[in-house]
Amino acid sequence: MADLLWTSEEAAKAVDGTPFGDWASTGITIDSRAVAKGDLFIAIKGPSFDGHDYVQAALKAGASAAIVSHIPKDCRKDDNLLLVRDTTKALEQLGIAARARSNAKIIAVTGSVGKTGVKEALASVLSQQGKTHATIGNLNNHFGLPLTLARMPRDCDYAVLELGMNHAGELTPLSHMAKPHAAIITTIASAHLEHFNGLEGICDAKCEIFAGLDQDGVAILNADNAFFDRMKDAALGHRILGFGTSSKADFKAIDATPVATGTDIKADLNGHALNYTIAHQGQHWVGNSLCVLAGVVALGADVKQAAAHLGQLAQLKGRGAVHHIDAPFGSIQVIDESYNANEASMRAALEVLSLKEGRRIAVLGDMLELGPDEVNIHAGLVDACDPIDLVFTCGPLMKHLHDALPQAKRGAHAPDSKHLAPLVVQSLRAGDIISIKSSKGSRTVIVLDALLDLDVKKET
Template identity: 50%
Template structure:
């Protein structure tokens, strides 16, 4: 490797057993999407059931890509186009990721769990990045192509690497773990998520335990001591030969034990004992779930040999990611209405556990004069035969959290909406596109509006419609951005 190059043509050729043609090149990044290619990227032309990246190789090179990885001829390219030809581009991507992992001196942490993966990964990045060069996968690139892509992007100078591992079915996490080979693995929690693909929550725990597959006797597993499936995960970790197993939570035997916390509308103050060391810190992300996962983060800091006090200070910079609790103040003035409301964007995903946590945060958030707590809810997907009952069961949480008004969309949320007291019913529509104008017309000064639903429920357009109420807001641009994620 030379200079700031992530991959040279010689390195990539050797890593993939491919054939480089055209002038020598040095890539500073990797992209699999021609729309977001940056100058200097190596563009990898992946082929899927509904797309073929080979159709966009010319576009990528025109945007300044350093080279393109292909596995079939591409028409219309200059004879001297910088190309790396391999047997299969997906296999080539995995090979790049594997070589990047082998050459890296970084200590590696992996994070999985039914909920809280991305937030925990980002919190760990903040806890470590002031101590040494730290790399974490972008967003939630946590699947069969996102993980090798993230590995291939890891710079050699990184001393800590953090990777999120996700799944929808059994057998998906184990190969990802074997690619990442984590020194430390966090399982945030096990909850009834993706039940459509599993016979039981216990089966989900078994699938999450696949994260231990890439570890060994020197590895450290970090588990939620308060979760009902702790013993099951513990047994899996021991069976798979993980050297040490640490735990976090309220439990008196937890290695990172919460001793006190003060939950506020916009932050939390936390006191804990981590491996016998008292620590106090603040989180700028509200909610008890952030507090619990912060204990796992600090255990990981300790497991990776980093400084605990510095890690705790880094947690003060946590902000909820887009679609996972991000907040914005929307000021509006149209149709005889004016004022502002607080928007809580939870539109990226939803499960019974994450929705319960989000409703708790909504109920704790301060209102303006005459304001209301408003929940805008879309279907929670992949819940199998229990889906209708789990949606209807949200009624008690909504009432307990003193939610004033509920808007809902989707056939599953109809099971909830029909059970609500009439005064709580703000509006129902079959889909988010039809619900968006109802919500936008109903918001008023002082409200707190939380939007949440599974990704497949497409709740982001509702967020965009609410953001577009602000003078200068562009509803169409917002909708394109939100639905193109």
């Protein structure tokens, strides 16, 4: 049975609104297409749409009520509504009220790379130790965070919240809304550089996550990052846990060995030796795992139990999921990294591919929002491609990498992923390992779909 989230009386008090009808909700949504039975639908007015136009559709789909700033013309007298001045503000107020009534231990996660992976891993290990609520997908902005908070069950023990930004000033209000007991910065890297004056600006913007950190809260920082000391200064007054391989790290990897099922790690966790296995490969996941364990300790959960569970983590769609495909010409593996990319995550994906056995093929699309140095950043990936056998590229920026590659490594280049897909398919042979990586806007998922279509196991 679904948790009761809001009664009409509670919601009206939280948003200072006027309820019509007596109702209760077991979910919250701002998308009329995603309404589940019992949801409270919030009619958000955006620049190109108005949720008020879909109130009736949401109610017919099973919504228990709708929050509106005016009564839509097609509403009936007996429709359950909550009338407010501003529906976007009401969403924020519901999130704030949900946070205020919760006794959950809350951890917030941000960073240029790895925040979704760390968030998912934290949610997975904590769910073994108590009722855990977490951000779904990448609902990490000024709409996503209050929506996530408003959906938080009253009785959950832990909440893992992802906070995202691409401009300075965006994380401060989110942090104040989340009021975390622990805050993580996974790393600082060249993401969204076009909106910042260098990496220092990105670092300072990420450090806004400490704005709402509990007075006795813990800041969890990447000790291997060049901006570790700058992040420490920003978190001054809070307990700080560093993670990584550096001597500055409190949660430190002593040794990491790739194995068939992932990586075996020997670690020193604040003076306590611990050996564990993670179900991922790549140095970035060694750091991610230490970050997760630091978060577990910061929330007072059992770190040994969490470490044991890290060996069972599932791969994430678009962020490292591995597909085993039985193509007509033989079996191949595809690593799906198509969701997003910047220089750091691109290099990490190429490192993971380099650890695989077989002909290693990289399919790379443009990395976006990298600012004035974007050409050099793309061309500069040539060293990371050294262990790769064949590199296919698409997009005007990746053309610079294509041109910088040795002739023997050049698979093909195309203006976009649609034209690249058939070129990749034609080149494949049994035993190939293909990694697909780009910013989401480059749509290399088209190449992924073309490879998945090769699978003779698919239903026709």
